Amino acid sequence: MVPEATFTSYYGRAIVKPSPWEADIPAYLFAGGLAAGSSLIAAGADLTGRPTLRRSGRLGAIAALSFSMVALVHDLGKPSRFLNMLRVAKLTSPMSVGTWILSIYGPFAGAAAGAEVVRMLPARYRVGPLRLAAYVDRPAGVLAALFAPPVAAYTAVLLADTATPSWHAAYKELPFVFVGSAAAASAGLGLVTSPLEETGPVRRMALGGAVAELLMEHRMEQSMGITAEPLHQGKAGRLMRAAKALTLAGAAGSLLAGRSRTVAVLSGTALLAGSACTRFGVFEAGQASARDPKYTVVPQRERLERDAPVRFEG
Amino acid sequence: MAGKHSLFGPVDPAADAGYDEDHPPRKGFFTDTSICIGCKACEVACKEWNDVPSDHFSMLGSSYDNSFSLNANQWRHVAFIEQPKRMGEQESGLRRQAAERAVSLGMPAMGAPPDVLKAEALRGDPPQGEVMLPESGQDDAVDRPDFRWLMSSDVCKHCTHAACLDVCPTGSLFRSEFGTVVVQDDICNGCGYCVPACPYGVIERRKGPEGAKNVGIAQKCTLCYDRLDAGATPACAQACPTQSIQFGDVEELRERANARVETLHEAGIMDARLYGNDPDDGVGGAGAFFLLMDEPEVYGFPPDPVVTTKDLPDMFRKAGLAALGLLAGVAVSFVGKRG
Ligand code: SF4
Ligand code: SF4
Numbered sequence: 022m023v024p025e026a027t028f029t030s031y032y033g034r035a036i037v038k039p040s041p042w043e044a045d046i047p048a049y050l051f052a053g054g055l056a057a058g059s060s061l062i063a064a065g066a067d068l069t070g071r072p073t074l075r076r077s078g079r080l081g082a083i084a085a086l087s088f089s090m091v092a093l094v095h096d097l098g099k100p101s102r103f104l105n106m107l108r109v110a111k112l113t114s115p116m117s118v119g120t121w122i123l124s125i126y127g128p129f130a131g132a133a134a135g136a137e138v139v140r141m142l143p144a145r146y147r148v149g150p151l152r153l154a155a156y157v158d159r160p161a162g163v164l165a166a167l168f169a170p171p172v173a174a175y176t177a178v179l180l181a182d183t184a185t186p187s188w189h190a191a192y193k194e195l196p197f198v199f200v201g202s203a204a205a206a207s208a209g210l211g212l213v214t215s216p217l218e219e220t221g222p223v224r225r226m227a228l229g230g231a232v233a234e235l236l237m238e239h240r241m242e243q244s245m246g247i248t249a250e251p252l253h254q255g256k257a258g259r260l261m262r263a264a265k266a267l268t269l270a271g272a273a274g275s276l277l278a279g280r281s282r283t284v285a286v287l288s289g290t291a292l293l294a295g296s297a298c299t300r301f302g303v304f305e306a307g308q309a310s311a312r313d314p315k316y317t318v319v320p321q322r323e324r325l326e327r328d329a330p331v332r333f334e335g
Numbered sequence: 336m337a338g339k340h341s342l343f344g345p346v347d348p349a350a351d352a353g354y355d356e357d358h359p360p361r362k363g364f365f366t367d368t369s370i371c372i373g374c375k376a377c378e379v380a381c382k383e384w385n386d387v388p389s390d391h392f393s394m395l396g397s398s399y400d401n402s403f404s405l406n407a408n409q410w411r412h413v414a415f416i417e418q419p420k421r422m423g424e425q426e427s428g429l430r431r432q433a434a435e436r437a438v439s440l441g442m443p444a445m446g447a448p449p450d451v452l453k454a455e456a457l458r459g460d461p462p463q464g465e466v467m468l469p470e471s472g473q474d475d476a477v478d479r480p481d482f483r484w485l486m487s488s489d490v491c492k493h494c495t496h497a498a499c500l501d502v503c504p505t506g507s508l509f510r511s512e513f514g515t516v517v518v519q520d521d522i523c524n525g526c527g528y529c530v531p532a533c534p535y536g537v538i539e540r541r542k543g544p545e546g547a548k549n550v551g552i553a554q555k556c557t558l559c560y561d562r563l564d565a566g567a568t569p570a571c572a573q574a575c576p577t578q579s580i581q582f583g584d585v586e587e588l589r590e591r592a593n594a595r596v597e598t599l600h601e602a603g604i605m606d607a608r609l610y611g612n613d614p615d616d617g618v619g620g621a622g623a624f625f626l627l628m629d630e631p632e633v634y635g636f637p638p639d640p641v642v643t644t645k646d647l648p649d650m651f652r653k654a655g656l657a658a659l660g661l662l663a664g665v666a667v668s669f670v671g672k673r674g
């Protein structure tokens with residue numbers, strides 16, 4: 022039993038402010054990861070001749086991306102000023118960097134999805150400029166895949182680059198947790214949508230992503246000290262437990278998913294749900310850590326007691 | 336003009352932001368809480384001058400603090416802390432009051448005797464109008480009560496390394512020529528990123544009240560940018576009747592603060608300490624710093640705040656590695672055996 026940390030506060034009031042973000046933002050984190058992973062899968066499927074997987078990857082990516090853009094804009098205090106994000110490119114702002122990453126990735130993902138839709142049209146409609154789609158098809162898909170990984174990874178920096186105790190303290194491992202989660206979710210979507218003979222790669226990816234996510238999440242908690250507590254308490258705790266159970270189940274299922282469509286669909290769904298729970302869980306844990314002065318005061322006070330405050334040296 | 340200390344370390348923030356050499360000296364506040372009387376003139380003056388809506392008020396049961404905290408509608412906030420502790424050599428004045436009563440010419444006294452007086456001083460049943468106090472030295476609590484009231488007017492720190500400014504994706508938050516940190520209301524899109532970024536919990540997205548200006552936009556102290564431009568003193572400092580809030584050049588204020596702590600220490604008030612004055616600290620030194628009488632967290636300050644962007648290069652490195660890992664992982668999944 023770790024003894025309850027004692028600390029002083031001003032009438033128990035929060036010191037740092039929790040972000041004003043609501044469910045939009047964790048939904049955005051999830052959908053962004055899903056889009057990125059799906060673009061990667063689509064390109065892989067395209068290059069290895071797996072048409073259904075390619076199609077579900079491209080369409081899944083654009084759907085998830087559109088959803089995430091709506092969530093992002095909806096969360097702004099002044100949605101009409103969304104484009105102000107593009108006024109500047111600021112390396113010190115992960116949100117600025119992320120917006121630019123998305124605005125490079127987005128058009129390629131869109132073009133690949135567009136080309137996919139053209140492919141789905143009956144031949145007699147593929148006339149005029151639509152015939153150009155065939156030339157755009159693979160290059161757009163490959164470029165989307167190349168710009169996709171940063172989309173999945175930057176969202177971890179978005180959270181970590183704050184004074185929110187349970188986000189900042191997680192910064193070393195959170196990007197790995199998030200890309201693992203993105204891989205698992207997008208592989209899950211592939212498992213749900215594609216026939217067994219095409220799902221070999223996504224089964225491996227599902228397993229790899231899920232294992233990476235679980236291991237890195239464990240390591241993250243080890244290194245966070247007291248700020249790991251909120252990951253186990255209340256709403257965040259329930260979400261994180263659900264995430265673990267679902268991701269484990271999905272990973273186990275992926276081992277058998279080559280034999281049965283039913284298992285594939287179930288395991289894919291579990292992975293998707295597990296990834297969503299991870300994002301919501303990490304989000305809620307951060308919010309809770311900001312609302313309780315304990316997580317701001319205790320680690321800082323502990324540094325001072327150790328005579329090791331954060332000071333600039335030379 | 337990003338330099339090598341742009342994210343962390345001592346730096347002149349205005350020069351670092353690209354202002355040329357003849358920019359005005361950095362402006363800030365030294366808030367000496369040892370002489371704050373908790374009158375809240377600063378809170379009121381700030382609201383008046385900056386047209387900050389008044390809401391959030393309720394009786395909070397936290398001494399005289401009913402404005403809760405710094406937030407979008409509270410750019411100055413006076414904290415009140417009651418402690419069962421002596422403040423230096425502070426005297427109660429009860430003995431003087433009793434002496435004055437003893438030679439009273441029948442003038443009405445000022446209100447009822449305070450509770451302390453009743454409980455601790457009025458032993459037995461003294462004749463009306465006369466106050467019996469224990470001999471000096473017998474009961475120290477009469478002369479030097481075990482009670483102190485800490486008051487402190489908090490404000491945006493105008494950090495040398497301001498996380499709010501660093502993370503703002505629209506450039507709405509900017510560094511002024513005075514080295515201060517200001518929101519441009521007409522550019523902010525309300526993304527809210529600055530809110531969790533601030534290590535002191537200062538800036539906030541305005542939620543209301545309905546019909547107020549700038550709802551949905553991040554709001555905080557501007558260090559009265561408009562007044563500085565006109566060569567005037569910020570409204571809060573101007574209104575402060577005790578000079579607890581001292582406005583001026585940061586360099587000079589730092590010296591003044593050092594001298595003040597020394598004076599207090601010489602007077603035996605060893606609790607006095609500075610907070611936020613050190614250019615080597617986690618935010619590169621605050622433009623608005625404080626003289627406190629207790630640990631920072633007692634007042635609701637973080638004890639060792641650090642600008643989150645100090646770690647940003649490392650965060651991006653980790654994210655880059657993770658991104659490469661994802662790319663490699665997917666590639667391996669696809670080149671593996673068919674099936
Ligand atoms: S105290 Fe907070 S709001 Fe003020 S400049 Fe520093 S980071 Fe920004
Ligand atoms: S809310 Fe406004 S000021 Fe704050 S980071 Fe976003 S755009 Fe910048």
Ligand code: SF4
Pocket residue numbers: 380381382384385410411490555556557558559569570571572
């Ligand atoms: S400097 Fe101006 S804006 Fe800032 S707290 Fe004082 S009065 Fe308010």
